[in-house]
Amino acid sequence: MRGRVALVVAVGLVVLTGCLSPLPDDDAVDHSDRWNTTDDVTYFLEDDTFTAVVRVDNLNGTELEIWQRDPFGGDNPVQVAGVEFREDDGDVIQLGEDEVDTSGDRTVVTLPAEEGRLAYVAEKRGGEFSHPSPVTGTVRVHVPEGRDARDFFLGRISPGEYQAAGENPLVLRWDELERGTYVTVEYYREGYPYVLIGALVLLVIAAAAVVYYYRRLLEEQKRKKLGP
Numbered sequence: 158m159r160g161r162v163a164l165v166v167a168v169g170l171v172v173l174t175g176c177l178s179p180l181p182d183d184d185a186v187d188h189s190d191r192w193n194t195t196d197d198v199t200y201f202l203e204d205d206t207f208t209a210v211v212r213v214d215n216l217n218g219t220e221l222e223i224w225q226r227d228p229f230g231g232d233n234p235v236q237v238a239g240v241e242f243r244e245d246d247g248d249v250i251q252l253g254e255d256e257v258d259t260s261g262d263r264t265v266v267t268l269p270a271e272e273g274r275l276a277y278v279a280e281k282r283g284g285e286f287s288h289p290s291p292v293t294g295t296v297r298v299h300v301p302e303g304r305d306a307r308d309f310f311l312g313r314i315s316p317g318e319y320q321a322a323g324e325n326p327l328v329l330r331w332d333e334l335e336r337g338t339y340v341t342v343e344y345y346r347e348g349y350p351y352v353l354i355g356a357l358v359l360l361v362i363a364a365a366a367v368v369y370y371y372r373r374l375l376e377e378q379k380r381k382k383l384g385p
Contacts, residue, residue: 178236179205179280183251186239188276196330197294202286202301202342208239210276211291219271223279223291224263226339234259237277240266244273287341290334298342300327306344313343 191201191210201208213221224232236259240252250269258265266275279288284304290296305327306312314329316338322330329342 180236180238180278181206183239183253186241186278188239188241188243188249191276192243192274194297195295196297197292198290198296198334200286200288200296200298200340202281202299202344204301205281205283206278207281207286207288208276208278209288209291210274212274212294213268213292214272215292215294216268216271219268221266221268221275221291222263223266223277224289226287226289232262234262234264235279237264237266237279239276239278241276242269242273243276244270284344285341286343287339289337289339291336293336294333296331296334296340297322298329298340299323300329300342300344302326303347304344305347306342308345311345313341315339315341 188208188210191199191208194210197212197215199210201210211221223235223237225235227233237257240257242250242252244250252266252269256267256269258267266277268275281288286298300306302325306314306329307321307327316331316334318331320330320332322328327344331340334340
């Protein structure tokens with residue numbers, strides 16, 4: 158009986174996890190407005206997902222590896238959706254389960270040609286993005302509109318030597334990164350620093366008011382003890 162209950166719970170968790178996944182269905186993905194990029198790797202960040210467009214011309218072979226770091230410093234495969242390959246003549250090929258292998262410690266995508274661009278959608282956590290560049294070359298990151306990452310205390314951009322290639326939305330660019338270099342961007346809503354400063358000012362005013370109140374209260378008690 159317990160075994161059956163455990164099996165039902167396990168199946169339920171798997172189904173629930175699948176339903177809660179932010180990854181879109183393959184048929185709902187459209188990369189048509191994102192193929193035209195001059196960089197070797199381009200990331201478009203969304204709320205809970207990102208789209209990567211990778212030029213594969215300099216690969217040694219027809220396999221591209223996609224991975225992420227686990228908490229122990231090892232590699233884990235990345236679950237991807239909407240995997241498409243665009244040939245240099247403009248033809249787009251949708252890749253399915255037969256071309257995407259996640260059985261090892263890295264996701265391996267078998268490409269239909271040695272030249273072209275590969276696009277895929279993967280999951281990220283809110284305002285945090287961290288992904289290793291799958292090829293060597295220039296890297297560009299499109300931060301969501303209305304977000305920034307350049308405040309030292311609230312955001313993070315790594316590697317540090319980048320260029321702001323665009324504003325509103327913010328676009329970050331690295332001239333040359335080695336394959337496997339982690340690109341990390343932690344961003345926040347524009348104007349949030351002012352909200353934080355305003356909150357701190359209110360806290361300071363409230364603390365000053367409390368201190369003033371208790372000082373007046375202590376002085377009044379002293380006067381009562383001393384009498385007329």
